[in-house]
Amino acid sequence: MLLSSRHEIIQNPFKVMLLQEHQQPAAAASLLEDDTLRVRALRIRDHLTHAELYAPRPERQDEGTTLRHWRIGAEPFMVSQQEHALLTTLGPLLHAFMQSCNTLYLQSVSGRQPAWIAEYLDLGKPQELIAFSRMRRLRSSIPAIIRPDIIPTDSGHMITELDAVPGGFGLTGALLDAYHDDSALPASEPMRNCMVDGFADMIRHTANSDGATDNPIVLAIVVSEEAKDYRPEMAWLATQLRESGILSYAVTPQEIQFTEDELRISADGITRSITVLYRFFELFDLKNIPDFHFIVCDAERGKLLF
DSSP: OEEOSSSEEEEOSSOEEEEOTTOOHHHHHHHHHOHHHHHHHHHHHHHHHHTTSOOSSOOBOTTSOBOOOOOOOSSOOOOOHHHHHHHHHHHHHHHHHHHHHHHHHHHHHHTSSOHHHHHHHTTTOOHHHHHHHTOTTTTTOOOSSOEEEEEEETTEEEEEEEESSOOOHHHHHHHHHHHHHTTSSOTTOTTTTHHHHHHHHHHHHHHHTTTOOSSOOEEEEEEOGGGGGGHHHHHHHHHHHHHTTOEEEEEOGGGOEEOSSOEEEEETTEEEEOSEEEEESOGGGGGGSTTHHHHHHHHHHTSSBO
């Protein structure tokens, strides 16, 4: 049965596949001839749907979060050895670039570099955001995760942006998991858990950087209202981190409990002290975060790793 609508649905009594709008009938028929790929795509779709990261059709959850919707591929997009080497090399280089930019800004603020540099970078920023970025404890910090937007061209790769609060790494981790579970990737593929393992290593390093090794790590991934569409993948990531031994919870700012001495979170019927807070919102959203000055104070006193 072929239905014409926003998405074409090709259906038999047992299987359903969603094809993008304007899919040519000949291409659809060719795809359906390969039953193995069709069933694999369906299983990957079901895996992601069960993880609450994908909706067969665009829909919104009760809290207004939009579940992602896209065409499911039966095989992952593979990069060449040369492209893999490039991406691996870019990590340390972009990290050094971010450090250098931050140093240049701070030296401009202190008068060791021309003043126009800091003045230019501070244009349009509210004063409280500027003050926050210059706090002694935080001013040398650079983003824990950066994502370059890379465009391949005939003359090489071009980077158009360095996103300092990127989404998608939770979803990418879930996609790796889905394609491995369906044998679309070899069982020996070392990248299967790279997103979760890399994030876990980062959190452990942050928690131990101040010598706080005795207490268990309690991670709060704080997702603001403005970033709510990323909440499902952050919830998935938190679940995976708990399975790896790190108590992790994706929460809204309203779920953080503030006291004079610490920040707390209630989950699983237990109230715990937060040892690491991962900020998943733009600093421009600070004004929309209730009681955020408590988080700032904890970070400044060194009682919160931020």
